[in-house]
Amino acid sequence: MRLRIQATSKPLAGRYCPPGDKSISHRVAILGGLARGTSVIEGFLEAADTRATLAAMASLGAEVTESEGRIRITGGRLEAGNRTLDLGNSGTGMRLLAGMLSGRPELIGHTLTLIGDESLSARPMDRIIRPLSEMGARIGSREGRAPLSIEPQALHGIRYAMPVASAQVKSALLLAGLVADGATVVVEPGPSRDHTERLLPAFGVDLLDGAPGVGVRGGAELRATELRVPGDLSSASFVMAAALMVPGSRVEVDNVGLNPTRDGVLRIIDAMGGRVERLSDETVGLEPVGRLAVHGEGLRGLEIPPAWVPLAIDEFPIVMAMAAAAEGETVIRGARELRVKESDRLAVMCEALAAVGVDVTETPDGAVIRGGRVRGGRVDSHGDHRIAMSMAVLGLVSEGDIVVERAQWIETSYPGFVDDMVALGADMQWEADDD
Template identity: 45%
Template sequence: MIDLPSAHPLSARRGSPLSGRIRVPGDKSVSHRALMLGGLAVGRTTITGLLEGEDVLATARAMALMGASIAREDDDASGASVWTVDGVGVGGLAEPAEVLDMGNAGTGARLLMGVVATHPITALFTGDASLRKRPMGRVIDPLSRFGATFLARAGNRLPLALKGAAEPLPVTYRVPVPSAQVKSAVLLAGLNTPGETTVIEPVATRDHTERMLIHFGARLVRRQGDDGADVLVLSGQPELTGGPVRVPGDPSSAAFPLVAALLVPESDLLLEGVGLNPLRTGLFDTLREMGADLEVLNVREEAGEPVGDLRARASALKGVEVPADRAPSMIDEYPILAVAAACAHGTSRFHGLAELRVKESDRLAAIVRGLEACGVEATTEGDTLIVKGQGEAPQGGAVVQVDLDHRIAMAFLVLGMVSVEPVRIDDGRAIETSFPGFVDLMTGLGAHLTTEQETFA
C-alpha cells in the first residue's frame, strides 16, 4: 500500500448472526517466502492460493525487479489464484534499476534484505509512512556480519541502501529476542554464502522459512543445543528446484471472522483450509482455554504445512492468563484476542508482548487506547497487557485511530459488531495489505460494515 491520498473510514455495528462457509486469503508469511524462494530456484514454481494483498504484491514486484519472471495465471477450478515464478537460481539476482518499494510489508522488507545481503548488488529499500517508522536494526546487525553494508536513516529506518557482500562469510548468530523475521533473514542470507550458516534460537518462532527451504531442496538440519536452544544449520549455495506450492489460509487472517463468530450471538461459521502450523496456533489454544466452541476438522498436509478446517460457534468466554512463552506463536493475533478478552467475563493478562511495540504501529498502545475509547478498562504493566472483561457487550461508540495498522483496524471493526454503539475506525486502507476483500466477506456472513460516516453520541 503506497501512501494513498485520503483516509477511508469504516464503521461496524451489530448485525445478524454470522453463518456460512468461507476460505480466508492465503497465508501472508508463506506467500512472501514462496515468491522469494521461487525466484531463487531453478525452473518454474507454481503457487496456488497466493495472498494477493499489497504486502505480498510488493514482494512480487521486488523479485521481478531483480530478474525473476513472475506472472498471474487464470484461477484454478476452486477459484484460488495461480501464480508462476521462473527463478534465476541462488546467486543469480540482478541489481534492481528501481527502488524496491515494499509498501507496508515489514516481513517482505526484512526477509528480502536477507536475500540481497549476500548477492553482489546494491538495492534501495523504502516503504509507506508506517513502514518508514519501523526499525530495521534487528536485521541490519546480523546481515552486516555476512559482509553486507547499510546506509540508513537515523534509528536504522527506511529508506536505506543495502550493498550486498561480494564474498559473503558464513556466520553463527544467536537470535537475541524471539523473531521469525530475524531468523529468516539470516537463513536467506546463508543461501548464497559458502559453508554453513548457523542460527541459534532460544525460543522457537514460526518455522515457515525452514519448511519451505526444505520443500525447495535446501539442506537444513535442526538440532538441540546444550542449553536447550534450537540450532539450525543451513548448507550454503544449494540448487533450489522449482515446483508446486499451495498456500494455506492465513491463521492470522482467519482470527478475525473466527473471533467475530465466537462473540456475535447465535453465530456458526466454518473456515476452510486454514494453516495449522503448530508455531502459529497459540490463538486457537488460548480461545479454547477461554471457553470457545472451536472445532478442528479434516486435518491434512499441503506443501509441508499442516492444514485443516475450523468450525467456530458463539460462546461465552472467560478471562485467561497467557504466559510469555506462548507469545511467539500468536504475536499478530493479540489485537483481536484483546477484543475477545474485552467481551469475556473476568480479567485477562497477556505476558511477554514487547514485540508488539515495533509492529506496524505500537500495537500495545493502540490496543489500550482503542479499548478505553470503547469503554473497556485496559492497561499495560511493562510488556504485559491487562484487559478487564465485562462479560457483556462493550459500550463502543468511539472513533478508533488505527495508525495504518491493518490488524488494529480489523480488530476494532470486530468489536463494533458486538458493541452497544457502533465503532468507527479512522482509516481502513491498510486492511488490503493482508486481507483483501475483508469488508465484502464479513458483510456476506451477516456483519454490518459501512463506509458511511456514523453519528456518535
C-alpha cells in the same frame, strides 16, 4: 476511508475460506525468484504487502505471470534492473529481501535501496542489520531504520544466537546463508514460525541440524517447485473471533493453516472457553491444514502464559478485542514485541479499547483488560491493518456503533475482509472521509 460497524441482530453463519497465508506468500515470492525453472503457486495472497514483495522480485529479474488463479515465477539469476525497491508497508518483505540481497554474487558491484512508507520507515531494522553485518554484509540505514542501502558482498556463515525469537530475523539470515561461505546456523531462545524451514526443502535445499538451531550451507541451488499456499490463520482469526463473540453463531473455516509454531491464538481461544471443533486435518505440501467449526458460546478472561506470546504475536490485537467482550479479566505479559509492529500495538489497542468504553490498563509489556461491556465510539487505526480489523470485529457486540478511521489499511493484508464478514451476516459499511 472509515468503516462503520453496528452490532449484529442475529448470529453469524456460513462457510468461509480465508485468503492465502501472508507469511508463506512472501517467502514463496522470494524463493521462486531465486529458484531455477518455473514455480507454480496456487493460493498466493492478493494483498498490498505480498504484492510488494512479488513486484520487488520481478524488478530483480524474476518473470512473473498469472493465469487461472495461479502465479508462475521463473527465476534463477537476479539482475539489478531497478535499484530502488519499494516495499510499501511490508516489514516482512523488507527484512527478508535485505537478507537475501546481502550476498548475492550476481549483484556484487551494485547498490540496491529498500524503501517503504512512513510506517515501515519507522520500524527497527537493526535486528537484521547487526547479524547480517557479522556475516560481512554492507547495509546502510537511517539510524537503524529504512531506507536500507545494500551493497552485496561475499558473505561468510555464522552461528547466531538470537536475543529474541523472530521468524523474520531467522529467515533473513537463512536466505543470506544460501550464498555464504560455510554454514549459517540460527539459534532461537524460543519458537517462532517455521515456514522458511518448511519451504527450503521444497525448493531443493537441505537444512542443517544445528541443534538447538537450524541452518543452511552456502552454495545450494534452488529448484522450482509447485505448491499451494494454505489459508492464513492470522486472517481467519478475525472471523473466528467474530463467531466466538456473537452468541449463537456457527461458522465453518475451510483450508486454514494450522502450523504448530503459530497456533497460539487457538490455544488462547481454548483457554478462554471458546468452542472450536476440528472437522478435518490434512497436509498441504509441508504445512498442516484443517477445517474448523467455530461456535458462539461465550468467552471468559484469562492470564495468557508469556510462552504463548511468540506463537500468537500477530493475533494479539484480536485477542485484546476478544478479551474486551469476554467475562472477567484478561492479563497479557511478555508482549513488548507488539510495540515495534506496524504501530505500537499495545498502546494503540489500549487507546482504542478505552475509546469505546472498555476498562483497560496498559503495562510496559502488556495490558490488563476487564471485559464484558463495550459502549461504542470512534477509533483511529493509526495505519495498522490488524488494529482496524480487530476494532471492526469488536463493533459486532458493541452497544453503539464503532467507527474505525483510516480503515483502508486493511488492504495491506486482507482486502476481502469486509466482504467476507458481510457474507456471514455482519453489518459493516465503508464511508468516505469528510471533506
